[in-house]
Amino acid sequence: MLGVDLILNTMRKCVLLSLAACLLSFWAPAQSYFFPEGERFNPNIQSPEEFLGYPIGEFHTRYDRVHAYFQYLAEASPYARLEIIGYTHERRPQLVLYVSENTEESRLEDIRQRHLLLTRPNQAMPDLSSMPAILNLAFSVHGNEPSTTEAAILSAYWLVAAEGELAQRVRQEALVLIDPAINPDGRDRHSHWANMHRAFPPVADPLDREHNEVWPGGRSNHYWFDLNRDWLPLTQVELQHKMAWYHRWYPNVVGDFHEMGTNSTYFFEPTKPFSSENPVVPRKNYEEVTQRFVPYFAKNLDAIGSLYWTKEVFDNSYPGYGSTYPDIQGGLGLVFEQGSSRGHVQDSQRGPITFAFTIRNQFRTALATLEAGVEAREFMHRYLREFFQTAEQEAASSPTKAYVFGDPADASKNRLFLNLLLAHQIQVIENQSTINQEGQRFEAGKSWLVPTRQPQYRMVRSIFERVTEFADSVFYDASAWNMALAYDMPTAALRQNPGGTPLVEIPSPQLQQPDTRPAVGYLIAWEDYFAPKLLQRLQRAGVYVEASGASFTSETHLGERSFGPGTLLIPMGFQQLPLEQVEALVLREAQSLSQQVYAVSSGLSKQGIDLGSNQVTAIRQPKALMLVGAGVTSTEAGEIWHLLDTKLEMSLTKVDVERFGRVNLHQYNTLILASGDYSAIGEHGLTHLKDWLSRGGVLIAVKSANQWLSRAGITPLKNLEEVPMAAPADEVGFGNRRDYYGAQSIGGSMYATRLDLSHPLAYGYTRENLPVYRNSSIFFAPVADPFQNPVRYREQPLLAGYVSARNLAQIPKAMSVSVSKLGSGTVVHFIDNPNFRGTWFGTNRLFFNALYFGDRM
Structure with a gap:
């Protein structure tokens, strides 16, 4: 009997395995499914299926296997x-695969150098007849849009091994640059999820766990940043590397491949005319260059019976997109969006959509991009030259001949801004004479000039211009991206360019640190952006540090100097460590962070408070916890994590909201709530939170977290009385309802506020004018205590971007930042996000001050 059972079980397994094999063959079709009919390949080159051991589309390919296959093709x-x-x-x-008829290093460098001549209008036009098109296929900037990287694998194989006429022509007439994944970290996070939950056969039900990633999902990178918003601010290493590479090549065409909702078909450009287009990009880009490529996309998708759409939505205005930045660099950026299977197969309104189907569509539009790019090779080269010629011509006719900028109190922020400009290849000149302009003083040696007449004129406009008029009132994303405002950088437009020598590298600060010798104490100004990082290093090392709550003037080793509120004092008479160790540590860490240290030999000040004043008190070292997980906006939580990691080097404990009941808050002195709803902490958690606050905790809440605090009865915040929305005009029909309601949202714009410089949240600021970023319609009234509304909007607040008249009327009545006292505790309410996309260096200091001085408010 045992022998019979064994035979029957074996037979059952064989039947099941055969059935599974049949199902797999249905969901993951043979290689011929993807390629044009009759395509032949070099038999000496392994196909992706041969190399990986499974057909493309059967699994989500891990990034290490993508790397291995690309390495194999190169060898x-x-x-x-x-x-x-x-x-x-x-x-x-981060990989780039170069594919061409000849990829010897010397040949590639020759191609690159000749191509760069096109971006230099003052140099002779090179011979275009033999210059290859530079075509960049860029995949998976969003990690959970997985069809893109699989299409990259197929594209690489086709380019290297296909023997058909088109493949040969592309290799002869183009240099193709393939990014298989701009976001490898997010890609692997999603791949692991999808493969881990893959069933055999696959489950198409949208409710299945495979199709619903847990928080934060694979879209974002390690720090939960959306990398497709980072081409302008360059806060993440992935885009910093990509940008340095991009300016080595200036591709003629960049294909930017994405996914969208499962019930959609396929989108390719053009995007929505005018309203979604960037104001600095020449009309020719939209009206002629893009239109040359459209028939190729349609032809390739028509050939396989795939439906598609164009023009209706999607945004090409924000310069931080991977499909917009190339448009501001003389190339053509093309966004592609494929309805996603979000797994291996998922039901949609048109029936099951398979992973393989989504990959095939992406691959076919990649082929279309290559074919069109080769056909338009000389046209695109001429357009690249023309783009930079017209940039200088437009600059010549502009009344603004240069921008002057510089923050006299914050050398580190100046260097950060200079680094951004140079990363975008913007020419910068050190200012050699003092300039008084627009009520501001720009001193020689502490300010810089950006001439507008330069090849990157359009990027100069993008970074410095304040735009408030638009062709449309509905924005897919931000409507303002002025980086000078984001850095709170004093700037002024000049009617003439004083000229000077272009900056090649960012100058190192000239510090005059004191000799190691006995001193009453050491002073460090709080105005510099990296002073908080120095404080963090000193506290972590065991150095005792105090901070001033008022201004004073002291005699230092560099002479008499005035110091503002927030100034750090290292009093040598109260240190637990040996004084020689403290002195060496302070000077070493200050030097490494370019912070000037001032030695004082007396606690008696020349003016203002003395160093032993009751207004000079110990700084509490933050021990911070942030709640994350379901209900929390991952990108905004990621901004906080990234800020504390990279700008402060501060350890941050991240705890899922659902685990809050296991947290003893009394082990922490600071709780951070990014935008989100925290109702999941329950009644017990709410009681624990209130008790912790009443005993002296500091809670920092951002945007919608404040709404939850108000609803939960923790804080006394009150909503402004809502202004009713005006009834639509009779001619506004049903088809326009989306635009009508969309125009009432605040997608992202910049506003002027007045800062109370005496408030602890304002320590380190020297100007009461502070730009802030708002991308919500959350309006809270000022708190009852008039001294706890430190950041208030100006009466005429709009600096840049779009806002409806209804919202603009509300903003001056509302608060940007308020503070609530609850027992011995403090709640800092950031109604506007001070850390937006890692770019707002101007308002980051508010967040730093909330961390270090929250208990002083």
């Missing part, structure tokens, strides 16, 4: 060369 074929352009936060390599 197996003279047509391919692989470069690592950098590493992600999680140390995954």
Whole structure:
């Protein structure tokens, strides 16, 4: 009997395995499914299926296997060369595969140098007849849009191994640059999720766990940033590496491949005319260049019976997109969006959509991009030259001949801003004479000039211009991106360019640190952006540090100097560590962070408070916890994590909201709530939170977290009385309802506020004018205590971007930042996000001050 049972079980297993094999063959079709009919391949080059051990579409390919296959192609074929352009936060390599008829290093460098001549209008036009098109296929900037990287694998194989006429022509007439994944960290996070939950056969039900990633999902990178918003601010290493690489090549065409909702078909450009277009990009880009490519996309998708759409939505205005930035660099950026299977197969309104189906559509539009790019090769080269010629011509006719900028109190922020400008290849000149302009003083040696007449004129406009008039009132994303405002950088437009020598590298600060010698104490100004990082290092090392709550003037080793509120004092008479160790540590860490240390030999001040005043008190070292997980906006939580990690080097404990009941808050002195709803902490958690606050805790709440605090009865915040929305005009029909309601939202714009410089949240600021970023319609009235509304909007607040008249009337009545006292505790209410996308260096200091001085409010 045992022998019979064994035979029957074996037979059952064989039947099941055969059934599984049949199902797999249905969901993951053979290689011929993806490629044009009759395509032939070099038999000496392994296909993706042969190399990986499964058909494309059967699994989500791990990034290490993508890397291995690209490495294999580079070794197996003279047509391919692989470069690592950098590493992600999680140390995954960022890859670019170069594919052409000849990829010898010397040949590639010759191609690059000749191509760069097109971006230099003052140099002779090179011979275009033999210059290859530079075509960049960029995939998976969003990690959970997985069809893109699989299409990259197929594209690389086709380019290297296909023997058909088109493949040969592309290799001869183009240099193709393939990014298989701009976001490898997010890609692997999603791949692991999808593969881990893959069923055999796959489950198409949208409710299945495979199709619903847990928080934060794979869209974002390690720090939960959306990398497709980072091409302008360059806060993340992935885009910093990509930008350095981009300006080595200036591709003629960049294909930017994405996914969208499962019930959608396929989108390719053009985007919505006028309203979604960037104001600095020449009309020719939209009206002629893009239109040359459209028939190729349609032809390739028509050939396989795939439906598509154009023009209706999607945004090409914000310069931080991977499909917009190339448009401001003389190329053509093309966004592609494929309805996603979000797993291996998922039901949609048109029936099951398979992973393989989504991959095929992406691959076919990649082929279309290559075909069109080759056909338009000389046209695109001429357009690149024309783009930079017209940039200088437009600059010549502009009344603004230069921008002057510089913060006299914050050398580190100046260097950060200079680094951004140079990363975008913007020419900068050190200012050699003092300039008084627009009520501001820009001193020689502490300010810089950006001439407008330069090849990057359009990027100069993007970073410095304040735009408040638009063709439309509905925005997919931000309507303002002025980086000078984001940095709270004093700037002024000049009617003439004083000229000077272009800056090649950012100058190192000239510090005059005191000799190691006995001193009453050491002073460090709080105005510099990296003073908080120095404080964090000193406290972590065991140095006792105090801070001033008022201004004073002291005699220092560099002479008499005035110091503002927030100034750090290291009193040598109260240190637990040996004084020699403290002195050495302070000077070493200050030097490494470019912070000037001032030695004082007396606690008696020349003016203002003395160093032993009751207004000079110990700084509490923050021990911070942030709630994360379901209900919390992951990108905004990521901004806080990134800020504390990279700008403060401060350890941050991240706890899922659902685990809050296990947290003893009394082990922490600071709780951070990013935008979100925290109702999941329950009644017990709410009681614990209130008790912790009443005993002296500091709670920092951002945007919608304040709404939850108000609803939960923790804080006394009150909503402004809502202004009714005006009834639509009779001619506004049903078809326009989306635009009508969309115009009432605040997608992202910049506003002027007045800062109370005496408030602890304002320590380190020297100007009461502070730009802030708002991308919500959350309006809270000022708190009852008039001294706890430190950041208030100006009467005429709009600086840049779009806002409806209804919202603009509300903003001056509302608060940007308020403070509530609850027992011995403090709640700091950031109604506007001070850390937006890691770019708002101007308002980051508010957050730093909430961390270090929250108990002083």
